[in-house]
Amino acid sequence: KREMEEALRSLGFALLLAVFLVYAVMAAQFESLLQPFLILFAVPLAGIGAVFGLYFSGTSLSVPALLGTVVLAGLVVNNAIVLVDRINRNRAAGMETDEALLEAGKVRLRPILMTAATTILGMIPMTGWVAGFGSAEGAELRAPMALVVIAGLVVSTLLTLFVIPVGYRLLANFAPASRD
Numbered sequence: 001k002r003e004m005e006e007a008l009r010s011l012g013f014a015l016l017l018a019v020f021l022v023y024a025v026m027a028a029q030f031e032s033l034l035q036p037f038l039i040l041f042a043v044p045l046a047g048i049g050a051v052f053g054l055y056f057s058g059t060s061l062s063v064p065a066l067l068g069t070v071v072l073a074g075l076v077v078n079n080a081i082v083l084v085d086r087i088n089r090n091r092a093a094g095m096e097t098d099e100a101l102l103e104a105g106k107v108r109l110r111p112i113l114m115t116a117a118t119t120i121l122g123m124i125p126m127t128g129w130v131a132g133f134g135s136a137e138g139a140e141l142r143a144p145m146a147l148v149v150i151a152g153l154v155v156s157t158l159l160t161l162f163v164i165p166v167g168y169r170l171l172a173n174f175a176p177a178s179r180d
Helices: 002-030 034-040 042-057 063-092 097-127 139-174
Strands: none
Touching (some): 002 063, 034 042
16 A cells, blocks of 8 residues: 555656646747646646546546556647647737637647547557457556546547637737737
């Protein structure tokens, strides 16, 4: 039991370190301190899905589930970056904020959905849900990770497509003259 607690604590630290490093890289890339926070807001959205997925499946939090959260954090941040980068490019091209948001949503919807769908479909065999695919020995160890990624990605993809543009619009209201 003590070893499990230590492993969970280590993975929790790894997740926090990953989020910090992602923030630092994005702050340098976007030359902004606010936009990376907006992008990282997608991580708690994914957490909502992961928690619901674990709860409704009756799966307990474990080391593989926490590994899934680390993977999930990277995936959902990528979707948010794709959207925010397109909005920034539109604004740099002279579009008004609302026009830039709508165009970015239209243009990036398909790539975001395709990325999420292929990841979800790729994780399904790891769950052991499909007889003959991934249901061999050890599936009970892989299933929590896959479940966290699938549930978190479904919820975060849907919420990110609405929350990130709204958050960007709010940031644009507070800092209209800057890139934030």
